[in-house]
Amino acid sequence: MEVFDAIRSRRSIRAFESRPVDREVIDRLIDAATYAPSRMNSQPWHFHVCTGDARKRVAEVMAMNTAYVQEYLDVLGPEVIEYAARFYADLGSAPVVIGISAIRVDDPTAWLDDAIAVGAALENLLLTVVEEGLAACSLTAPHWIRDRLVEAFEVADGSELMALIVLGYGCEIPREKERHTDIVTYLT
């Protein structure tokens, strides 16, 4: 698959078949993620891959999120609330949940660099998901349940949970979301 095709066909998917994902496939996703660029090749990421009982523990924590997001979703209408509640109830049945952590650094510039590198690794992973015929959604670790998630993902002391990805074989076809167009300034 061409990179541009993968970029254009990637969507955030929030409903999955229960079919498991082979370990070799997950390994290829992680491998692709690690080829992302990072400041001075620091490779700040660590991947916490949860399947089986570990995935269940993460899903139980994420289910607590529904109550908290309610007030944010209220403004978006009942359809969105229902969709979100269904997703957060069991992470759309995704068989694999991956957390990405990075070692915390005090210098804000270095921390920003590390966050950018983690974002690049995340996107590499998401594009490889498309290549592998899988589907995924990236999520933030909601701050109100962050401590519990850190525990469920077994994030090391001194590290920060940066991102979550749920993935598996998708069973929904969401519409493509329009992209903003007024986003470039060409300087000559």
Ligand SMILES: Cc1cc2nc3c(=O)[nH]c(=O)nc-3n(C[C@H](O)[C@H](O)[C@H](O)COP(=O)(O)O)c2cc1C
């Ligand atoms: C950093 C980040 C955090 C996100 N957090 C959530 C989230 O908490 N819940 C969710 O359902 N989707 C989340 N998403 C997915 C976005 O909603 C999605 O990327 C956006 O609506 C564009 O849709 P698309 O990915 O299908 O193009 C997140 C995406 C990113 C990159």
